[in-house]
Amino acid sequence: MNDISEINAVSYSTGKPVRIRISGGFIRDIMETGHTEGDPDLLVAPGLFDNQVNGFRGADFSDTDLKIHEMRQAVDALNAEGVTSFFPTVLTNSHENLLRIFKNLSNSLSDERVKDSIPGFHLEGPYISPESGYYGCHPAGFIRKPSWDEFAMYQEAAEGKIREVTISPETDESFEFIKKCTSEGVVVAIGHTNASTDQINKAVDNGARLSTHLGNGCANMIHRHNNPLWPQLANDLLITTFIADGHHLTPEEIRVFYRVKGPAKLILTSDITHLSGLKPGNYMFFGSRIVMTDDGLIKNPVLDCLAGASLPLRTGIGNVMKFTGCPPGEAFNMASANVAEAFGITDRGTLEPGRRADLVLFERNGYEIVIKQVFVKGRRVL
Structure with missing residues (x-):
């Protein structure tokens, strides 16, 4: 032992x-x-506690055929990177596939080593913006409006382990959905969104409490005043999650997040995919060609958007200290204490x-x- x-x-x-x-x-x-x-x-x-891990070392957590031994290998590899807790993150997909994925993830918890490191799951989509640029590399054909009845089926397949759901509050159905999630103990994050200021504030009024990788999941060209970034930064009830791999955000953006939100309202996440830990090169992802460069950038060259990340959470901790000048205690808390507190995980x-x-x-x-x-x-x- x-x-x-x-x-x-x-x-x-x-x-x-x-x-x-x-x-x-x-x-x-x-x-x-x-x-x-x-x-x-x-x-x-x-x-370290990472609330957004799409996969690692070849194991894709949105794979309908993910095997328990593949999850165990991913857990062991993440542990070696200092990540002792994480949320496997499931991306937009068909209803049938999401049911299979969550059943597989739930089954993987029969392995005690896996269970020890996974306190819950994160569903990112399918209830996100259908607008090009905002849904990023999520498959557009599966994006749909929030449905509590549908989500309840995913939660049943997951045996109640979905702890976080990322949605875009752009439709009237969003607000009742957020309220219902909150009442059931599921933390709602706003992400991949082109919602208006009023819609974002209404989402918060109904219980939304996080922003998913703020500054990403956003069109490359936006209005300088009326865009979904400012209202999320301005709302004091929203905790900002962000990626500090040196590709997703500039140092200046991260400094602004730090000064506006303060260290207690920031969560550092990796957003790593199954390509993390693999060799640079060309890969296929949801039927599209994805390129991973020598410096860890993962991009869809056709859509001109990032397709997740490859650098581990510890890289982000170092970058946060470098970009903001914050002490190690604050940077590490963004990747541990702040995460546990946001999700009410007290152990x-x-x-x-x-x-x-x-x-x-x-x-x-x-x-x-x-x-x-x-x-x-x-x-x-x-």
């Missing part, structure tokens, strides 16, 4: 040496030691007694986060 009882490292948030004692997979206590024991460059942070996300011993031990090489050891529920996985 490789269980441990004690870890000595430097706290990611305070910069002080700490001793963490673990019992039964949970943090028993944390004590400042006043002196460094072992490697003085070794830091400890909560395990992980912070270094506190009583929380799961999901830990990442790392060193810094400038802004690069170098993962050294990873623990999931006190069990060493790297």
Whole structure:
């Protein structure tokens, strides 16, 4: 099992040496030691929590034929990147395929290692904008208006594990759907949208609380005043999720997000796809040619849009520190504590007694986060 009882490292948030004692997979206590024991460059942070993972190392979570062993391999590989919790994210598809996909995902939780790292699923679509540019690389033929009856079927197939749904509140059906999701404990995010200011604010009034990868899932050319970005930034009830891989947003955009929302209202996500961890080259995705470059950019050259990401969450943490000047504690919290809090998941996300011993031990090489050891529920996985 490789269980441990004690870890000595430097706290990611305070910069002080700490001793963490673990019992039964949970943090028993944390004590400042006043002196460094072992490697003085070794830091400890909560395990990373990624709410938007489309796939990894060849495993596509929207694949109707995904096998349990493929999910297990993806979980093991993500754990090695410091991600101890994540939401497999399912993209727009036909009704029949979505039922199969969620049934497969639910079945994969029969593997305890998989279950330990997956507290829920994220449905991104099919209730998104039908306008070109806003739906990105989602298959346009399957985009449709929100339907609670339909969603309830997906939730049943998922055995109640859908924790997040991304929609565009551009139709009258959206608002009752949002209200119903919220009443059932499903967090609603606004994304892939060309909704008006009034529609966005009405969505928030009915319970929407997140913006999905803000600044992306948006047309390349938009009105400088009347666009879906400003009202989402301006609404204090919306938490901004964003991708900091160096491709999806500019450093200036990320600095603006940081200054407008503040560190507590930001969630860092990767949006990685099944191509992450594979060799650069040409691939097929929903029947279209996708190109992955040497620097990790994934793009549909015909639609001229990004098609997900390939760089892991730790890359985004380093970029956030580099682009904003924020301290490591804030950057790591955007990828751990803030995520757990947004979804009401109280057993992980912070270094506190009583929380799961999901830990990442790392060193810094400038802004690069170098993962050294990873623990999931006190069990060493790297």
